[in-house]
Amino acid sequence: MRHLTAVFLLVLAALPDRAGVDRALDAHILPGFARFAVAAGALGEAARADCRASTLHAPFHAAFDAWMAVGDIRLGPSETGALSVAFWPDPRGFTRRALAGLIAARDPVARDPATFATVSIAARGLFALEMLIHDPEFARYDQGDYSCTLARAITADLAAQAQALERGWREEFAPLLRNAGSPGNATFLTPAEAMRALYTQVIASLEFTAGQRLGRPLGSFERPRPRLAEAWRSGRSLRNALLASESAHALATALADTPLPRSDAALARVREAAAAITDPAFQDITDPVARLRLEILQQAVRALKSAIEAEIGSRLGLTAGFNAQDGD
Numbered sequence: 001m002r003h004l005t006a007v008f009l010l011v012l013a014a015l016p017d018r019a020g021v022d023r024a025l026d027a028h029i030l031p032g033f034a035r036f037a038v039a040a041g042a043l044g045e046a047a048r049a050d051c052r053a054s055t056l057h058a059p060f061h062a063a064f065d066a067w068m069a070v071g072d073i074r075l076g077p078s079e080t081g082a083l084s085v086a087f088w089p090d091p092r093g094f095t096r097r098a099l100a101g102l103i104a105a106r107d108p109v110a111r112d113p114a115t116f117a118t119v120s121i122a123a124r125g126l127f128a129l130e131m132l133i134h135d136p137e138f139a140r141y142d143q144g145d146y147s148c149t150l151a152r153a154i155t156a157d158l159a160a161q162a163q164a165l166e167r168g169w170r171e172e173f174a175p176l177l178r179n180a181g182s183p184g185n186a187t188f189l190t191p192a193e194a195m196r197a198l199y200t201q202v203i204a205s206l207e208f209t210a211g212q213r214l215g216r217p218l219g220s221f222e223r224p225r226p227r228l229a230e231a232w233r234s235g236r237s238l239r240n241a242l243l244a245s246e247s248a249h250a251l252a253t254a255l256a257d258t259p260l261p262r263s264d265a266a267l268a269r270v271r272e273a274a275a276a277i278t279d280p281a282f283q284d285i286t287d288p289v290a291r292l293r294l295e296i297l298q299q300a301v302r303a304l305k306s307a308i309e310a311e312i313g314s315r316l317g318l319t320a321g322f323n324a325q326d327g328d
Contacts, residue, residue, distance in 0.1 A: 018178070021194045024254040025174050032070035032247075033166040039066035040155075040162035047155040051148040053133035053141065056155070057234075060133060063158070064126055064236060068243035069250075072205035075197055076176070077168030084121040085161055087128070088230055089212060095131055098123035099138060099150070106146045110153040117157055125161070127231070129154045134233040198255055199312065205248040206305035213241045214298040217282045224291060229282040238280040245270045245301055252308045260311045266304040273297040 043059040070078070071086055087095060098120045102110060109115050122128065132138045132151055141147035177198070180188035188194040212230070217237065219225035229237040249267045253260060273296045284290040 018180075018191050020255040020257060021177050021180070021191065021198060024198050024251055025177060027254045028247075028251050029070060029073065030170055030174060032066070033162075033169050036063070036066040036070060037159075037162040037166040039063040040159040044152075044155040044159035047152045050143070051151040051155075052143060053139040053151070056129070056133050056151065060126075060129060060234070061236070064130075064231070064234075064240075065243065067126060068240055069247045072208060072244055072247065073201045073251075074204070075201055076173030077165050081161065081165050081168070085125045085158065085165075087121045087125055089216060089228070090122065090127065091228065094120070094122035095128050096135075099128060099131060102150060103138070103146055110146070110150045113153065113156050113160070116153045117160070124154060124157055126158065129158070130231055130234050130236075195255065198251065202248045202252045202255070202308060203305060203313070205244055205251075206301055206308070209241050209244045209248075210298050210301040210305070213237070213244065214294060214301065217285060218291065218294060218298065221291070224285045226281075226283045226285050232281040232283060235281045237282045238274060238277055241297065241301070242271065242274045245304060249304065249308070252312055256312050258311075258315075260308070263304065263307040263311050266300070266307040270297070270300040270304055273300040 039059075039062045043056070043063045046059040047056060049055075067085065071082060074082055101107075102119070102123060109119055116124075129151065132147065132154065138147060176185060176187045177194045179185055180191045180194035188197070217224065217226050217229035217232075219228070226232065230240050231237055245267065249263060252263060273293070277290070277293050277297065278284065279290065282294060285294055
């Protein structure tokens with residue numbers, strides 16, 4: 001009887017972890033990857049119909065929006081798979097050089113979807129497409145040009161990557177998280193490990209947004225670096241920071257088993273700070289007033305991270321572990 005009681009107590013202790021993991025998967029992660037697969041597929045179809053830059057702007061933004069809901073999750077299939085979907089930061093300009101090299105050589109790899117997946121990750125994914133269709137150096141092409149063929153190759157490859165990520169999460173990795181602690185599960189030995197792994201994604205995402213998405217363009221007061229902003233060519237820098245913050249909050253909410261009033265209020269302040277920024281590409285931050293507004297947004301994102309740590313991390317005894325974006 002004592003043995004059965006001990007087992008029952010252990011099961012009860014694991015229930016909040018299992019429930020939080022299930023909610024995170026069912027309410028946020030799996031639907032997010034499914035939506036990204038649909039949006040990336042629509043982008044590929046749009047490019048097949050008309051691969052000119054201007055016609056791809058709307059489906060590009062739709063696909064990028066969908067990606068931002070799950071793009072900061074660097075776990076399981078996404079630990080390496082996300083790199084070729086979103087190769088950023090790129091401080092050395094590898095994407096520009098990779099695209100220029102393919103175009104100058106009229107490399108036949110763009111005509112073969114199977115082999116295009118082997119090219120440098122700098123020439124693949126959302127940021128390669130952003131440069132191709134939004135940078136004036138690349139975007140002035142017509143139907144029949146090599147760059148049009150390249151746009152089709154990038155979008156087809158992106159759609160294939162999105163499908164692989166969705167399938168990998170749904171069929172392989174989600175079951176490992178759900179069945180943490182089960183016999184034969186060497187990835188997650190306890191439900192608490194699965195919970196901690198997902199919690200780490202929340203904290204790492206907010207750290208990445210504050211330190212990289214906002215910190216890189218801020219640079220220093222003497223030397224701001226607006227051209228280091230994420231997706232500035234397509235005017236998505238602010239939108240990406242806001243979507244990433246909202247996604248981190250949504251994942252935290254799914255993990256939690258109680259209301260998060262402090263985190264909810266912190267997210268509202270993030271949105272308020274974002275609404276005060278006038279240039280969505282952060283290209284105006286050489287102006288002290290614009291810089292201050294971006295710094296306020298950065299502080300608000302960090303405050304959101306602190307709120308989530310207090311309401312989830314401290315209460316559940318969780319600390320963030322290693323994340324694939326650490327050290328970027």
